[in-house]
Amino acid sequence: MSKHGAITALGAMSGTSLDGVDAAVIRTDGAAILGFGPTAYRPYRPEERAMIAAAMGHWPGEDGVEAAAETVETAHADLLARFEGVDLVGFHGQTLAHDPDAQRTHQAGDGRVLAAALGWPVVWDFRSADIRLGGQGAPLAPFFHFACAKWLGATAPLVILNLGGVGNLTWVDPSRPSPEAEGALMAFDTGPANAPLNDLMQDRRGLPFDEDAALAAQGVPDEDVVQELLADRYFLKVPPKSLDRDAFGWLRDRVARLCDADAAATLTAVAAASVARGLEHCPEPPERLLVSGGGRHNPLMMEMLIERCGVPARPVEDAGLNGDMLEAQAFAFLAVRVARGLATSCPATTGVAAAVAGGQISRPAG
Numbered sequence: 001m002s003k004h005g006a007i008t009a010l011g012a013m014s015g016t017s018l019d020g021v022d023a024a025v026i027r028t029d030g031a032a033i034l035g036f037g038p039t040a041y042r043p044y045r046p047e048e049r050a051m052i053a054a055a056m057g058h059w060p061g062e063d064g065v066e067a068a069a070e071t072v073e074t075a076h077a078d079l080l081a082r083f084e085g086v087d088l089v090g091f092h093g094q095t096l097a098h099d100p101d102a103q104r105t106h107q108a109g110d111g112r113v114l115a116a117a118l119g120w121p122v123v124w125d126f127r128s129a130d131i132r133l134g135g136q137g138a139p140l141a142p143f144f145h146f147a148c149a150k151w152l153g154a155t156a157p158l159v160i161l162n163l164g165g166v167g168n169l170t171w172v173d174p175s176r177p178s179p180e181a182e183g184a185l186m187a188f189d190t191g192p193a194n195a196p197l198n199d200l201m202q203d204r205r206g207l208p209f210d211e212d213a214a215l216a217a218q219g220v221p222d223e224d225v226v227q228e229l230l231a232d233r234y235f236l237k238v239p240p241k242s243l244d245r246d247a248f249g250w251l252r253d254r255v256a257r258l259c260d261a262d263a264a265a266t267l268t269a270v271a272a273a274s275v276a277r278g279l280e281h282c283p284e285p286p287e288r289l290l291v292s293g294g295g296r297h298n299p300l301m302m303e304m305l306i307e308r309c310g311v312p313a314r315p316v317e318d319a320g321l322n323g324d325m326l327e328a329q330a331f332a333f334l335a336v337r338v339a340r341g342l343a344t345s346c347p348a349t350t351g352v353a354a355a356v357a358g359g360q361i362s363r364p365a366g
Helices: 046-054 065-080 111-118 128-132 142-152 194-205 223-230 260-279 299-309 326-339
Strands: 007-014 020-028 033-043 088-099 104-108 122-124 158-163 166-172 185-192 289-292 313-315 360-362
Touching: 007 065, 007 326, 020 065, 020 326, 033 065, 033 142, 033 326, 046 065, 065 088, 065 104, 065 111, 088 111, 088 326, 104 128, 111 122, 111 360, 122 326, 142 158, 142 166, 142 185, 142 326, 158 260, 158 326, 166 260, 185 260, 194 260, 223 260, 260 299, 289 299, 299 313, 326 360
Parallel strands: 007 088, 088 122, 158 289, 289 313
Antiparallel strands: 007 020, 020 033, 088 104, 122 360, 158 166, 166 185
16 A cells, blocks of 8 residues: 555444444545545344444443454444455444543454455554543544535535434534644534434334434423433533443433323434534534434434524535445545554544544454
8 A cells, every 4th residue: 555645445334323334435545535435334133233232331351242342343344345446444343332531442343353354454443542642532533524524615614413323513614724733623522312312212112213203203302301411511511522322321211201202302302402502612603514424314303403503404415425424434534544644633623632643453464
């Protein structure tokens, strides 16, 4: 692999919503997006999802972690082997636990296993270096979001919002020369997004999510629960900051007394209200919100987002991006930056002491 020019990189992401594995190819030199390639998705089978879910919140060596890691590796290998002409793989793994205050994070899955199975070099363990240097280890997509804003030709500050299991936003000033430049980025986790709602649907209806907000649209949000969430000290904390998937697990108890529809509506409102509160931390109001992740498919969540934020919010597809694959593309982009010794996070995105290149590279034998 040359030290300059375009690289064909394949990124993979398995988010905290536990729906499956996304994979996407991009062409990049590690600074600019030079082209987008094919994508693919592999859903987790019910037994695989249950295996991973049983290990959520667990650390290496604890019960269920090894089995979950094998499940993650097998699913990724199955999907990534379908691609051809790849120079490099970016493998995020599956986050099982995240505790930056204790300087630890855990993504299940070993890049060495994938490198051996695929025959390509694999960049993985993206978060540990940032954590060791005092950062939150998350979010890591902002450097890619900066490249996306440049690719879009944006001139005014905008926000790229990901509504996955947890919500996270990146405020981007595309007039800056690089993602590390002062004032170029601000990024942080906004609060719970789809995870509490998905868990509710699984517990009460045996469904993985509230498709088209069919259930929540029949209900009325309990604003007392929403305001109780916003009173949490997390929302006063100055970014950068990040969350574990189950950081607000007490929401389950607060909606237990509500009927299914009202509970779903309340948890949908929680996601939107968290983003609205997060926007208050941005250096200046964004011109627009471009939304990725599963939440953009939820019409009620999008409606609540616009109402509570007072900013135009549209799926990233309206700007020519792929909202289902944005995070997978991000780890393809970051893999190239790691391979070329470029930073993948900085103080404005994770709170790390200085810009740092995270990740390690595992190469196949021979």
